[in-house]
Amino acid sequence: MAEVLVLVDHADGRLRKATAELLTIARRLGEPSAVHIGPGADRAQVTLAKYGAHKVYVVDDADAAGFLVAPQAEILAALVEKVTPAAVIIPSNAAGKEIAARLAIKTSSGLITDAVDVRAGADGIETTQSVLAGSYTVTAKVTTGTPIIAVKPNSVPLEASPAPGVVEAFAVTVSDAAKAARVTDSQPKKATGRPELTEAAIVVSGGRGTGGDFSPVEEFADSLGAAVGASRAAVDAGWYPHAHQVGQTGKQVSPQLYVAAGISGAIQHRAGMQTSKTIIAINKDEEAPIFELVDFGVVGDLFSVLPQATAEVKKRKG
Numbered sequence: 001m002a003e004v005l006v007l008v009d010h011a012d013g014r015l016r017k018a019t020a021e022l023l024t025i026a027r028r029l030g031e032p033s034a035v036h037i038g039p040g041a042d043r044a045q046v047t048l049a050k051y052g053a054h055k056v057y058v059v060d061d062a063d064a065a066g067f068l069v070a071p072q073a074e075i076l077a078a079l080v081e082k083v084t085p086a087a088v089i090i091p092s093n094a095a096g097k098e099i100a101a102r103l104a105i106k107t108s109s110g111l112i113t114d115a116v117d118v119r120a121g122a123d124g125i126e127t128t129q130s131v132l133a134g135s136y137t138v139t140a141k142v143t144t145g146t147p148i149i150a151v152k153p154n155s156v157p158l159e160a161s162p163a164p165g166v167v168e169a170f171a172v173t174v175s176d177a178a179k180a181a182r183v184t185d186s187q188p189k190k191a192t193g194r195p196e197l198t199e200a201a202i203v204v205s206g207g208r209g210t211g212g213d214f215s216p217v218e219e220f221a222d223s224l225g226a227a228v229g230a231s232r233a234a235v236d237a238g239w240y241p242h243a244h245q246v247g248q249t250g251k252q253v254s255p256q257l258y259v260a261a262g263i264s265g266a267i268q269h270r271a272g273m274q275t276s277k278t279i280i281a282i283n284k285d286e287e288a289p290i291f292e293l294v295d296f297g298v299v300g301d302l303f304s305v306l307p308q309a310t311a312e313v314k315k316r317k318g
Contacts, residue, residue, distance in 0.1 A: 002086035004030040009091045013040015018091045023051040030086040038065040049165025063174040070178035073102035092150035109145025130275045152254040197227045202257045205229030209262020212239040216306040223313040247272035261302040265290025
């Protein structure tokens, strides 16, 4: 069975949830092999094996960790040449998509980004994507080289499947060209107690309808253990930090549940959340475009609806 390389998304060995999702997908296509670049592989190995990694390629090299994404693309390209994998699966975040693009050029391969499903088809690996601001759902496959696929978080439920997780050191000489941009400093993001927006299984977002008061949005999100998002209108008005913007020019999310409170549903916002599994909208305007794509809609004032929903969630959780 051919190997499927999975780029590990981590911070000093602390795995992000997306890595386990990618390993779950990789098992559909072949034998998963995790590629851990940077320090902390000893900490990550147990979890990587739990989710199906037969091998863990470890590259713990200062030249790989101290620079931006170019060295990671070179390391993956060297592994592709060595093992000729059935596919390379990468997280579809900002860094992951750049790594995937560089890898595609280096290996003369086709690239698919923002996939929300990946499967073994009769004529090769197939993916599902939502494109053109969510207006179309397409099925695609790579026809040249090694399929390189960047997958959105929350695309599949996690499934553990223990495997050996044999660690294998892999050495690569990173070129000088890949070391043109060095990381000189980094600061951990201030903890809010809420999950990361792009990885959260549930996202509650507020828009212009909040009038700048996000407290009912935050309280409802906290009752569900959800992340908080915001529309571009709310961010542009200075009501919520830009880092929480959901949309074409913000972060793209694909949670199991997305709640849009006081958001009209402009195409810019829809492009960032339309692949959510279940969508609920709360808006006073029954003609708001957001109602065209929801699974459940509430015509009402968010300042009335959300506190009641929060109270009911807390009541049922005891």
